[in-house]
Amino acid sequence: MPSLLHHRISFYLSAGHLVRNPGGGGAHPAVHPAEPRPHPLTDAELIKAVLLTYVEQVIPGRETEVAAQWDSIERDLQRDEIWAFAAHPSHHSAGQNGTRIDLLLDTLANKPSSGARRFHTFDALQEKAKTQGLALWDEVVSLHAQILGWFEEPRLYNKIGFLVACGMPIGSILGWAQGADGQGAPAKSAFEALLNYRIRAVVQVDINDDLDALHYESRADYEKLQRILLLFNIATCRGRFPFEYHVGHSWSLEHIHAQSAQKLNRVEQWDSWLQAPRQALQTIQTEHNTAVIEPLLADIDAALPTVHTRQFDQKQFSALVAGILMALNDGVVEEADHTRNNMPALLSEVDTLMAKGLLAEVKTFNKVQVRNEQAKRALAAQHPSLLETLNHLEDHELLRGGLTVFDLTPTQDAATFTQRAEQFFTLFDGPTLEVSAALLAKGHDGHIYRKRNGYRFTYLGATKPRQTGLWEDHWRARNNEHPHPSSVALMALLDDMASGNSAQTVVEQFTNTPSTPKDWRYYLAKYAAMRGTQLDFAGNYVIADGPGYAICIPKSDSCNGRSFHHDAYLLALVQEAGIAPEHIDNEGWPRCFPGDQTEERHLKLRRSGLQIRCMEGGWGLSNLPTQADQRRAFDQVAIKHLASNGFCAIPQANGVDTEDRIVIGAALLRDLVASGL
Known part of the structure; x- marks a missing residue:
């Protein structure tokens, strides 16, 4: 058969x-x-x-x-x-x-x-x-x-991406990371040193070589020049290099060594160019810049149907591009004179960019960078002795020149700034599991970048050592963030550390103080299960408004029907109760909840089908057992824990817990499981 x-x-x-x-x-x-x-x-x-x-x-x-x-x-x-x-x-x-x-x-x-x-x-x-x-x-x-x-990890991403773009299989690189001959994986520094060695071998250029002698018209030099120029672009790129715009496209050295640059003056080019910025504008649209972005989107939508007609010309295109560039960069051109109208100069710059094809120059029109550089200069001018400290701090792998999260007020005490800089290195010298908790203890609300349906989508910090790229992005302010939303909490934490407290001590003092409001910040700080290294996530949370007794932990950047999520309170509940996975009937536990953040998320018990969920006022119980023996067991547990009508209330004042709901809920859950439910 x-x-x-x-x-x-x-x-x-x-x-x-x-x-x-x-x-x-x-x-x-x-x-x-x-x-x-x-x-x-x-x-x-x-x-x-x-x-x-x-x-x-x-x-x-x-x-x-x-x-x-x-x-x-x-x-x-x-x-x-x-x-x-x-x-x-x-x-x-x-x-x-x-x-x-x-x-x-x-x-x-x-x-x-x-x-x-x-x-x-x-x-x-x-x-x-x-x-x-x-x-x-x-x-x-x-x-x-x-x-x-x-x-x-942007640094590893860039080096590995370069090697792969040059033809190195990802499997070979994986082999280097895993180690050879059973010797185990090399240390991160050793692995990166090996990548550097391989990059030198791929580029085939020695420090003493005469690079000026290379020419793109020579077959022998062509590939070498391509690799050198790609490596140069990667090395000068802040953050991740956009390989998606490089790999798979037919780039030639004529793009760099062009005899005559062509302007974007054909309707096909206009039509193509306007499509990409439209998507970029939608991506950066927030409640703060909607008044600027929506009219631009309307202008683009109005222009696209007319691009191939006589109603649209080069002058209109240049003006529209100028508006787009200003919106993408918050209306600032570096070193601009803000006391007069800069639109003519900006239009001229747009023509230059279009003629040369240097659309990447948009990155230099950055209001945040300009403001941060001005603040650093002002601080150094007031305290020349801090110049070396500033330079050292800028070299930190999570800051890379951008100190937007630091207090750069020129009137501050120089010793305070020095201490904070030293403690920042100490804070990120080891595992980062307690960093996000310590920031919460100092009042951190996170890097909130989207809010809807009564929920806020916020980044609270990565927990895994390899997630340095996420912290690097977190410490950089966005255009509408001044000051940085994490600055006050970080400065307070660094001051505590300078006084002799570790990040762990700061967390314990916060969670053990009776007067601490037991809201979402308290629970996330106290229970590592809600932010642990075992979670498959990127430090993002979707938190209900108010005391935040509903928290979804998405895998990436959204709670939607495309993937499954964790429920933060249920994670802490199960861990605190010490319940083994075989008692849980959620398929794929713990990352098992699909749908939007507003949907109910229930923990299902395998033997009885009883469901438990976290609610504003306490723990909700549903799908109660109907079998006589199971119902009797449930009723006994419910009486013991003062639960009635499918609800175990948590003592509260003004809607905020006065007793720990995880402790209360864990005791309830343990008894339910012990009773055969």
Whole structure:
């Protein structure tokens, strides 16, 4: 009798060009003439079918979770900024329209970048997928996590992206990170030193070489020049280099060594140029700049239909571009004279940018940078002795020249600034788990950058050591943030540390003080489960208004139907109660809640189906047991914990807890589970 695997593969491939012979012999694809698919099945599709069949047989029900993880990984790789830095150039044409998880599978299968036979990856991995599917899947998940880890560290991202752009397979780099000959993974500094060594080897340029002798018309020099110029652009880029705009495009050195630059004076160029800024304006639109952005979007929408007519000309295009550039940069041009009308000068600058094609120059029109540089100069002028301290602080990997989060008031005591600078290095010298908690203890509200439906989306700080890129972004003020929203809390924390308190001590003093309001800030500071290193997230939270007794922890930057989220209070509840996962019936726990942040999130108990959720006034209990013995057990627990009508109230004053709801809820949950519910 054919096996279940045979049936599953046959069914999965029945409409395709390709079928396998799972019964033995034929290892090569055969043409299926009956119902042709629009395109042949890929290695990834074939492996997915085998993998899910194995998982379904070994752990029934788990295949749904693996399929959801598969889709989540694919969505991550569909982000061009991740794909462009991780994918070997040979993958880019295939990755435009097909699946991108093939990159991870090809890496595990050691697929060569060229000359590989068809179905190399499937042939290499199918046996493990059939017999050790979960082990194979763990390798895929681990590789995906490593790539995301590198993505979150701009310095590693840039170096690895350069090597990949030059043809180095991501699998080779993964091998360096994991170590060789069983010696274990190298230290981060050793790994980065190895990347530097490999970069020097790829560039093939010695410090004593005469670079002026290289010429793009020489075949021998052409590729070397391309790599040197790419490396230069990466090295001078603050933050992540946008590989998505470089990789996969036909760049030539004529773009750099052009004999005659062409202006953007054709309607096709105007139409193309106006499309991208429209999306950029929508991306940066907030409640603070809507009055500026919405009219510009309306102007672009009005202009696009007329671009190909005589109603639209170069003068109108230049004026529209000027408005866009000013909006993107908050209306400031560096070193501009703000006492007079700068529009004529700006229009001239726009023409120059269009003529040279230097649209990246938009980055230099930065109001935040200008203001920060002026503040640093003023502080150094008042306290010349601080110049070395300022320079040292600017070199910190999380600040990189931008001190927008620091108090730069010239009238402050120089010793205070020096102490704060020293303590900043101490704060980030080790694990960052307690940093976000300590900031909350000093009144931190986070970096709030979106608010809707009575919820605020805020960044409170990353917890994993590898997430330095997130902290770097956090410490940089945005155009409408003056002062930086985290400045007061950070300065207060640094002052406490200068007085001899550690970050952990600051947290304990805050959470142990009886007068501390037990709102969302208290709970996040006290319970590490709500911000722990085990969470698959980026330091973002979606918090209900007021005391914030509903907190969603999204994986990335939104709570929506595309991925699953954590519930912060339920995480703390389960950990405090010490409940094992086998008592929980939420599929995929703990990152198991889909949908919008306003949707209810319930913890489901496996034996009884009882549901628990965090509410403004306490803990809500629903889907109460109907079986007589379970109902009696529930009623006894409810009486003990003063719960009635499906609700366990928490003592409050003015809507804020006066007793710890996690402690109360954990005691309730322990008794429910102990009673067989």
